[in-house]
Amino acid sequence: MTTLQELKPTTKQLVRDITERLGIEMTTQYDWCFSNPDGPYLVNIWHDGMFEENDEIYFVDRASDWAEKNIDTATPVQLNRAAAVSALIHTAYYRKAPLHVAILDGIRRTVGIRETSEAHQRELDSVLWYPHHKDENRRIVVVRGKPQPQNIDPYAEEEEHQRQVKVPTARPPKKIEVSATAIYERDSEVVKAVKRRAADGHCELCGQEGFKTANGRYYLEAHHVIPLNCGGRDDIRNVVAICANDHRRAHFGEERHDLRDGLIWNVLASYYPEDEEFLEELDEKSRQLRHSDAAQRKLEDNRVES
Numbered sequence: 001m002t003t004l005q006e007l008k009p010t011t012k013q014l015v016r017d018i019t020e021r022l023g024i025e026m027t028t029q030y031d032w033c034f035s036n037p038d039g040p041y042l043v044n045i046w047h048d049g050m051f052e053e054n055d056e057i058y059f060v061d062r063a064s065d066w067a068e069k070n071i072d073t074a075t076p077v078q079l080n081r082a083a084a085v086s087a088l089i090h091t092a093y094y095r096k097a098p099l100h101v102a103i104l105d106g107i108r109r110t111v112g113i114r115e116t117s118e119a120h121q122r123e124l125d126s127v128l129w130y131p132h133h134k135d136e137n138r139r140i141v142v143v144r145g146k147p148q149p150q151n152i153d154p155y156a157e158e159e160e161h162q163r164q165v166k167v168p169t170a171r172p173p174k175k176i177e178v179s180a181t182a183i184y185e186r187d188s189e190v191v192k193a194v195k196r197r198a199a200d201g202h203c204e205l206c207g208q209e210g211f212k213t214a215n216g217r218y219y220l221e222a223h224h225v226i227p228l229n230c231g232g233r234d235d236i237r238n239v240v241a242i243c244a245n246d247h248r249r250a251h252f253g254e255e256r257h258d259l260r261d262g263l264i265w266n267v268l269a270s271y272y273p274e275d276e277e278f279l280e281e282l283d284e285k286s287r288q289l290r291h292s293d294a295a296q297r298k299l300e301d302n303r304v305e306s
């Protein structure tokens with residue numbers, strides 16, 4: 001029986017070596033998780049974030065809590081990385097797939113107001129971990145060496161939960177009848193729908209209210225996460241309502257590719273968690289966009305979009 005103490009890493013394996021050993025294509029070594037589209041899945045998890053109880057070693061998916069707690073101080077890239085870990089654990093949970101876990105140890109500290117971390121040790125655990133069940137707060141509990149019971153149907157379980165709480169989507173419904181959001185664009189059905197979704201006037205990326213317009217509404221802009229001229233669809237699941245500044249960043253910012261992945265897996269995935277195929281199509285196009293100069297020029301051409 002391995003104890004949690006024994007899992008504390010003593011050497012520093014390189015991310016590059018671990019992903020190579022698992023056959024995972026690595027994009028940037030600074031990510032917090034890695035996977036090929038159909039697995040395998042690899043996550044970096046801090047040793048001090050793991051627990052031991054009744055002969056079980058486990059951790060809980062708290063990446064989205066982390067993002068929430070640090071929303072004001074973390075960089076957008078950090079927030080996207082945290083969201084990516086959560087999304088990956090959810091994907092594995094629904095697919096009943098195992099996770100490879102690289103265990104980290106090192107220093108986590110706050111510099112100024114921002115949390116930074118430095119992994120001094122990193123070791124790939126030779127035992128597989130499994131997104132096993134959801135706890136009472138509906139966070140996924142990932143257990144070392146213990147597969148998810150075959151009789152758990154994550155989709156049915158989620159549906160049952162939605163029925164019980166009578167919430168039609170992953171987020172509580174917004175009971176605002178009159179939209180406070182002004183989006184100055186061709187009012188297509190899709191733009192109308194995104195206006196309803198962001199009816200409280202908060203940017204779906206940074207969470208801040210858009211500036212107030214002369215008629216008392218909040219100004220946001222509709223943005224196609226995969227632009228129409230890059231093969232994106234005019235579909236509500238491809239559109240976000242974001243503030244003017246973030247909209248420029250989405251097209252011109254140096255972090256635009258990470259930002260786009262964050263919009264897919266942090267924002268759209270939380271509204272449309274069931275539409276896995278659609279999200280993966282977005283993800284695939286996002287990857288192509290990242291690697292195509294021609295597509296990136298189109299992204300920049302596309303400043304005012306419809």
Ligand SMILES: [Zn+2]
Pocket residue numbers: 203204205206207208242243244245246
């Ligand atoms: Zn914003």
Ligand SMILES: [Zn+2]
Pocket residue numbers: 222223224247250251302303305
């Ligand atoms: Zn745009």
